[in-house]
Structures are given as structure tokens and as C-alpha cells.
Amino acid sequence: MPKRKSAARRQSIAGLLAATTLTLALSGCASYDVTAPADARADAAAATDATNGDAKNGDTKNGDARSKGSADVDCNKAKCVALTFDAGPSENTNRLLDILKKEKVHASFFMLGKNHIDERPAEVKRIDAEGHELANHTWSHQILTDIEPAEAKRELSRVQDAVKKITGRTPQLMRPPQGRTDENVSRISKELGLAQVLWSVTAKDYQTTDSDLITKRVLDQTERDGIILLHDIYKGTVPAVPGIIKQLKQRGYTIVTVSQLLSPAKPEPGMAYRP
Template sequence: MSPRTGRGVRTAVALATAAAAASVAACGTLHGVTSPRDAREDAQATRTQDPQRPVDCGTDKCVALTFDGGPSRPTPELLDILKEKHVHVTFFVQGKGHTDTYPKTVLRMAREGHEIGNHTWSHKNLTALDEKGITGELVPVQQEVRAITGHAPTLMRPPQGRTDDKVSAVMKRLGLAQVLWSVTAKDYATTDTKTIIRRVLDQTHRDGVILLHERYKGTVPAVPAIIDALRERGYTLVTFSQLLAPAVPRPGVVYRP
């Protein structure tokens, strides 16, 4: 290897290492991170698979479709599409201006078989809050969803994906597992439906978790094409808990594909 080539390799390794470190740093001090695939395989090693289970992501090529920050005015249209396409998703609902404004939509989500998670009351960066502040962002949504549907969420998604060991400790106490993602269309930054479709399809791999926001103008129109294209590629679209099964979400744990 020439000195020039050696320097190039060392530079590439250094850049990759720095990028990985930056990714971890974005979540602050954080331990106990696992992937859906690892959690599922650990559970499969100790549990007999139910032969009646309609979806087995240990053998099926699965991807979880998730939506943040609703419900909102476009959500019923999205629910119509999901019903027509026979797809169940995970909604991480927000409190202020959402669950308190559209309770009937939350109830419809639950009745139509969708999974409901917690996305905080007012979308604050949880790592910037003390334990009391973190609790105050989660408990009102837990209470509202329970009052509407009869069941409190067991999953949550931290705003902007920002979490750390302090947040994880509060989530463990509240009985909430944290769910991050591997695919983002950044639909908050574009109204172009074709761009949203392309970004999702370019990033999706088996055992991935797709993040979308139905309240943005270009997103709901993109959903039918996303579903059809992923199915053509052999994917089964599932909720996050289906992706994890036979494992079950563990409070405080961060699931990151």
C-alpha cells in the first residue's frame, strides 16, 4: 500500500468513526439501545412461535409504518386509505391541539386496529427537561388516550428522537418503551408527494421503521403509492409491536433499527 493510499484509508476510517460518534452523541448519554430484529430473535430463541400468528417478521420481510404528531384534520383521510389497503400502523399521538381536539379520531384509530403510542403533550425536547418536566409531557397523553380508548400506550417516541439515560429512567417508571426510526421522508420540509415517496423507498430495508407525519400537505397523498411499492418489493407492512413479536416492548428500552 502506498503512503497516499494508506492516508486515504485512515482518513475514511476516521470520518466513519466520527460520524458514528456524532450519531450516538445526538441522543446524549444513552445505554440499553436495541434493534427490533435483535429483540425479536432473542424472544424467538426462548418462545415457541404461535402457528396461528398471521404475520411472522422472523420469516416475513417486514417494515413498520409509523406516523407522528397527530391526530389532525387529514387523519381521517389517512385512516380511509389504510382501511382500504388493509394496513395497520403505529400512531404516536401528540396531546395539545391533537388528542384534545380530535378524540373521535383517536377512538377510530383504536377501533380499526391501529397501535397508539405517546408523542408527548407539547413536543418539547425531553433531554432539556428535569424528571418532573419529562413526566409532565407524557402523563397527560397517557391519561387522554386511556380515557378515549380504554388503554394507555406502552410505546412512545421522543420528539426529534432526542433521548438519554435520564429520559429512559422516566420512561421505565411510566411503563413506556421508546421507538426511534430508520426511514424519514422529512415531510415537514417538503410538500412534494413524489419526493416523499422517493425518499421512503430509497431508505427502506427489512426490519426498518418508517417515520411520516400525516398533518403535512404532501404526506397523505403519498401513502397509497408507498404501500403499493413496498408490497411490490415483497414487504409486509406492520405495526411496531408486530415487528418486534414475539418479543414485547420493554419499558425504558430504546428501540432503534
């Protein structure tokens, strides 16, 4: 059953999700729930107003519904865009972290397990220590809609366990390989406490080592509340990041993590977020 619609726009997607930057190969009538960051924030604000109204009427049992994180950024007022990196950590990650630290920018890292998390725990620790968001991109990049549900669950849960062992934290976000999700993947994500994060901007940096082209592609597609997809495993990507950050700032964007983009909403397990 589709999740109930909220006061803000919440869509139940059936069949193929039409988006030029995504290929979601869904079979049959499988459906899942998707919402935009702006709508998630609107839902949270409405819930907060309702809670505060109950409190004024003497009902305080639910407490304050506002998110405690990301209070330093209000993406209802700021022109926000989320910066995300997939498929690391890699030999390029420390250089990327140096750049982000210099620019005082935080990003969300959707990390792979096999040959990445398991071989580079120091980078995982540094990502966490420097205030970036730890997120899940499966253990071995299998397409979750093409494998059995039990195997899909292992692909996600192994990363959850590995990240917790290294950092003491368990990711709350995941990105399905190739953006391919369905009702089963959403159910598994919900069971594991993971929200699904898709994207609106892709540089297709797996196709080129041209850092200028990567920069241009990002800037041409970026709009307010966008989610930028890059990969810190490719040679042309990290050298493009300083220019991307500089141009985005010049255009008035505040660069945030995915959770900051959603705040005061909290990522909802099983939900797919897409601008």
C-alpha cells in the same frame, strides 16, 4: 448501569448516537439501552426455547413466554417494515385512515396531546377501533432531554392519561421528539411502562409538500425490519401514502405496526428500539 447484553446484539449507547436520520444530543456520559427489532425477536425466541425446555423437564411455573399478539405476522419469515405516523391526529387523519383501511394496512400512531388528542378524540377512537397502534409522542412536543425530569414525565404521562380516558387503553410505546433521549428519559419511560421507538427511514416531510419526493425518499431508504417515520399533519404526506404502500408491497414487504415488527418480543419499558 447499562442493561445486560442478551444473546442477541444489544448495545449501550454513550454520548452521541451516530445515525444519519437521528440527532440524539446526549450530554456527559449518559447512556441508555438500544436494540434492533431482529435482535428483540431473537431474544424472545431464545427465551421461549428456554421456557419450553424447562417445561419438558417438569418446570412449568413460568408458563409460555411467547407473545400472544401479532400471531398472524412472523417477521422472522416475512420481509417486514413498520409504518409509523407522528404528531397527529389532525384534519388529515381520517383520510389517512380511509387509505389504510382500503389497503388493509395497520400502522402505529405516535400522537401529540395538546391541540391534537385533546381536540380530536373521535380520531383517536377511530385509530384504536380500526386496529392501529396507539402510541405517545408527548403532550406538547418539548425536547425531553432539555427539560427537567419531572416535566418530562408530565409530558408523557398526560398523553397516557388522555388516551386511556378516550379509548380505555394505555400506550406501550413512545417516540421522543426529534429522537432525542438519554438515561433520564429512558428511566422515566420505564416508570411509565413505555418502550422508546426511534426510526430508520425519514421522508423529512416537514420540509416539502411534494408527495412524489416523499414517496421517493421513503422507498430509497427502506430495508427489511425498517421503521418508517411520517407525519400525518403535513399536506404532502397523506397523498403519498397510497403510492408508498403500493410500491412497498410490490417489493415484497409486509407492512406492520411496531409491536408486530418486534413480535414475539413484547416492547420492553425503557428500551429504545432502532433498526
